Amino acid sequence: MTEIYQSDRIDEAAQQLRDGQLVAFPTETVFGLGAIANNDQAVQSVYQVKGRPSDNPLIVHLAHKEDLFAYVRDLTPDQVSWVKKLQEAFWPGPLTLILPVKEGVFAPTVTGGLDTVGLRMPDHPLTLELIEAVGFPLVGPSANLSGKPSPTKLDHVRHDFDGKIAGILASQPTRIGVESTVLDLSDPRGLFILRPGQIGKAQIEGVLDGVKVSYPDQLTVAADDQPKAPGMKYRHYSPHETVYAVAAERMAEVIQANTDKAIFCAGQEASLAGLPPVAQTYSLGPSLETATQRLFDALRKADDSQDIDLILVEWIDAGEASAGYQNRLLKASSQVFA
Ligand code: TXA
Numbered sequence: 001m002t003e004i005y006q007s008d009r010i011d012e013a014a015q016q017l018r019d020g021q022l023v024a025f026p027t028e029t030v031f032g033l034g035a036i037a038n039n040d041q042a043v044q045s046v047y048q049v050k051g052r053p054s055d056n057p058l059i060v061h062l063a064h065k066e067d068l069f070a071y072v073r074d075l076t077p078d079q080v081s082w083v084k085k086l087q088e089a090f091w092p093g094p095l096t097l098i099l100p101v102k103e104g105v106f107a108p109t110v111t112g113g114l115d116t117v118g119l120r121m122p123d124h125p126l127t128l129e130l131i132e133a134v135g136f137p138l139v140g141p142s143a144n145l146s147g148k149p150s151p152t153k154l155d156h157v158r159h160d161f162d163g164k165i166a167g168i169l170a171s172q173p174t175r176i177g178v179e180s181t182v183l184d185l186s187d188p189r190g191l192f193i194l195r196p197g198q199i200g201k202a203q204i205e206g207v208l209d210g211v212k213v214s215y216p217d218q219l220t221v222a223a224d225d226q227p228k229a230p231g232m233k234y235r236h237y238s239p240h241e242t243v244y245a246v247a248a249e250r251m252a253e254v255i256q257a258n259t260d261k262a263i264f265c266a267g268q269e270a271s272l273a274g275l276p277p278v279a280q281t282y283s284l285g286p287s288l289e290t291a292t293q294r295l296f297d298a299l300r301k302a303d304d305s306q307d308i309d310l311i312l313v314e315w316i317d318a319g320e321a322s323a324g325y326q327n328r329l330l331k332a333s334s335q336v337f338a
């Protein structure tokens with residue numbers, strides 16, 4: 001049975017984690033699947049229960065900024081200064097930093113054989129309290145089965161893992177809705193954003209006074225290549241039915257071209273008004289923020305609906321602010337009508 005822990009039972013949840021059990025926890029981005037990061041068996045069961053390939057490393061979640069320095073090694077003066085500035089500006093918050101990992105501090109499977117580790121301090125009071133109570137950092141991949149949209153609600157975690165993990169720390173739907181920005185500070189060639197998120201390149205560069213940050217040339221690579229971010233080679237967020245990403249101006253046209261299909265259409269409030277009738281609509285709310293927050297819920301709703309043949313999700317282009325939204329929607333989509 002999977003226990004639902006309310007905020008008054010954090011100590012019990014922490015005890016489970018210390019005993020090597022898995023407890024999912026909320027963050028500001030998505031829910032994470034927690035295990036104590038120094039117990040290799042516990043960490044291995046995270047991969048197992050998610051169905052996650054063992055070469056896709058896990059992010060380690062810290063309760064305090066300064067803890068980072070206990071887990072990394074041989075930082076250059078530049079790296080130290082970048083870390084301090086970025087922590088000051090963005091932690092706790094949705095920014096994961098990749099740095100050379102100190103040997104032996106984490107269970108070997110945490111890093112999937114790499115000599116670097118991803119670290120972040122989540123912006124969620126209950127989870128910070130949980131990590132504190134455990135007394136050691138927690139690994140926390142998104143708490144979804146591999147290939148499913150990341151969980152932004154308690155019910156999503158339950159849907160994927162009920163009966164398979166010890167517990168879930170309960171909370172409201174997560175505020176941001178897409179996973180953290182992953183920034184690689186370990187590459188001598190420069191600073192790279194391996195996964196776009198709410199914190200963008202311009203914001204990061206702004207904090208690092210003039211240091212250049214880049215996106216790698218390709219954000220996805222063939223499965224047999226060695227990608228910079230191991231997670232990038234896997235297709236994510238794939239509902240069973242076909243997904244098209246469709247700009248608001250083209251939604252009516254795409255609906256009209258598919259009148260033989262039962263369509264699930266997710267769009268911003270204003271975009272849904274006045275469309276030709278479809279089998280099911282889903283409101284992404286009034287703004288890019290609400291759309292980002294609800295995107296995974298929309299994909300899950302569509303996936304769970306019987307009798308849907310085609311899923312249309314509004315393509316939103318708001319420059320870099322929409323990079324995280326676009327990246328996740330692209331991974332789910334087979335075509336873009338922009
Ligand atoms: O917002 C988030 O980051 C959520 C919440 C729960 O904190 N966690 C999350 O974890 O998204 P996960 O495991 O689903 O995604 C981690 C990503 C993967 O793409 C992985 O390949 C990359 O970070 N990653 C982890 N460690 C890495 C490393 N040492 N080098 C390069 N990429 C790494």
Ligand code: MG
Binds near residue numbers: 141142150
């Ligand atoms: Mg994930």
